[in-house]
Amino acid sequence: MTNTPVTQQASKSNSAIFLDTSLPNLARIFDYMVGGTSHFEVDRQAATEMLKILPSLRKWVRLRRAFIQEAAQILHKEGFTQFLDLASGMPSDDHLHAFAPGSRIVYSDINPVAVSYGRSLFAERDALAYIRGNGREPENLIRDPEVLKLIRLDEPIAIGLNSLQLFLAEPEVRHLAQTLFDWAPKGSKLFLVFQTHGDLTMPEGYYQFLDLCKQAQLPIQLNTLEESVEMLSPWHPSLVEPITQFLGLPDGFITKEEQEGIGMAFYAAFLLKQ
Template identity: 30%
Template sequence: MYDYYLDGKDNFAADRAAAEQILKNFPDTKVGARANRAFLRRAVRYVVDQGVRQIVDLGAGLPTQGNTHEIAPEARVVYVDYDSVVCVHGRALLARKDNVDFLQADVREPDALLDKLGGLVDFEQPVAFLALAILHFIPDESAYDVVAKLRKVSVPGSHLVISHAVDSTPDATPQALEIYKKATASLNLRTREEILRFFEGYELAEPGLTYPNGWRPDDPTAPGNGINFGYVGVGRKL
């Protein structure tokens, strides 16, 4: 669905049908997806500038427009997704890419995930975990437990990058929740304060927790920079 919102070519009929249902209720979803992707590019450039050379992209989905390994060719990049079909297609799309892996693992099972990552990532060196548009698909206690375990295994200087949806259209939200429940996974929308909790133990980079287009925008005067499609932030482990 995300790839479809980005006008990508790597999506399936079921994805397109569910995405079109969402767009009927939330016509700005494509704009939000592109804002999220633009934030990804800026955040990845930022963590690389901080000296991080290992990036784990959680719930990555199919490689789409502007991939992490393309933004940070100097870094070791591990894409993670639980869907076996996504992983097969992802590995095919990334065939012969040096320093890039596509790992099948479920973010909701952090212990198993970290065991699998152990052979691909050196946890004695800083690592950046990207959790973009993924934590709102995980229930509360499980989501906070996942992030806590990622933080525990990370050395100081590691980074956490989050984008998270909010309930910006309460009247239409129940319909969207039902669509996502049938199509992929249930949505668990959170408040700004609840999203901020994920960054406990991290120092937030300026400008802190903000909307996607408001995080270090390439053009601060661009139209739509004041629209809130959710919250994003980048934290450095202390």
Template identity: 40%
Template sequence: MERRIAAMDTSIPNAGRVYDYVLGGTHNFEADRQAAEYMISLVPSTRRWVRMLRMFLQEAVLRLSAEGFDCFLDLASGLPTVDHIHQVVPHARVIYVDNDPVVVAYGTQLLEGNPRVRYIEADIRDIDALLKSPVIPELFGDNRKVAIGFNAVTCFLADDEIRRIVHALYDWAAPGSKMFATFETKDPNLMTPRMQQFVDMFERMGSPYHFLTLEKSIELMKPWEADEPGFQPLAEWLGLQDQITEADREGVGLEFYGAILVKR
């Protein structure tokens, strides 16, 4: 792990560290900060939406913890910083997953000494291999009634990949398990040059990015069923409707949704 961190090329922006910077974190480098500021200059609402994504995660985790969930499997986690799951519910057992070896190495170092948290290096597109990881039963025991984080993920996956992952998780999880998820949507008929440049930046960081519609998001999450209150804009989840303006739609009908889903 230390060798990976030492070998890290900090002159190249990394999506996980860019996200950390936009959240207000400190685990990032100058290249990450420059990339983030450039993306914010293209899409000024980026910081607002990213912070709402993290606020939804916190709200969902607290709700699920209050329902009795104490095992959280979080997919495509990024860096475990800025009030991530293990900080919001410190009594819970948490497994973070990411496919970026540098993010995992750095994240593991940050979590050192916490016996209730693990970090798995895995690509969620190979979901079957991930679910066979010995780390899961080592930390969760035989408990498969778990809370699964699927946040800011669908924008980086093809539709068939989302379907396969969602079905595999449904088959693996015990009845009563829940998934807390977010979805990045826009009007499919609208695109601006600035938004296209924003999307292209993710491509250059090795993380191709695309938007779904709300209808497609709902379809792709089946057979999981939406728990109350269903698929709702993040601003409604958080009671912040008055803080989203037309300018935040960025001329493309930009909207972020959150949902808690359940396996009956």
């Protein structure tokens, strides 16, 4: 399936877009939904409109945050001591470094506010860095001086993709996956949440939600689970399961109604370079 390419506006003027507080921004909207503080009234208003269309959205966003924390602990127990995190968002005290102590971690984002805050927050932490990175330009990201300083290529790397796949066109996702695969040592893992829809006719509310995301400067594209996994080839899926199962939540935690008529589902995923 070919994704609709993201808008030119989103790719060429991210700094101006994020700093424009007269327009809603999806990163700030999601920050609001997980209880963060980096948002404005326009973002809260947009979040309210989104929740009218997809009432379960706040729950889904918080499940994704819980996955990141659980995944970091699992990877740390498996022996991973270095992480490269893409599309990290606003830095916080409950991010990867809190759950993988002693690890070397490079966070990255295209959002200049997140990068500036992260650099300030981690200024005295030799094993942590926050860099400006664009998922559409992975070659530049892996050559960043902080990556070269903290990430060693003689041991496996845990690479977090967060929600990045939502915001890239299909060719961009494939290019990112191949670049990271060629760069990372054998035994490295991608970890992320696949945010998917079912293989069925989409209701009007789905398209209303996509329109709101476009207005928030970050158009998104949901795919089926099979499409989402295939786009990350040649990475090999080692675990893909419903996020509620991964987090040990009870059956029925996500109701049929909360799938919003589109078969919406989140899957915890780890993909291995064999």
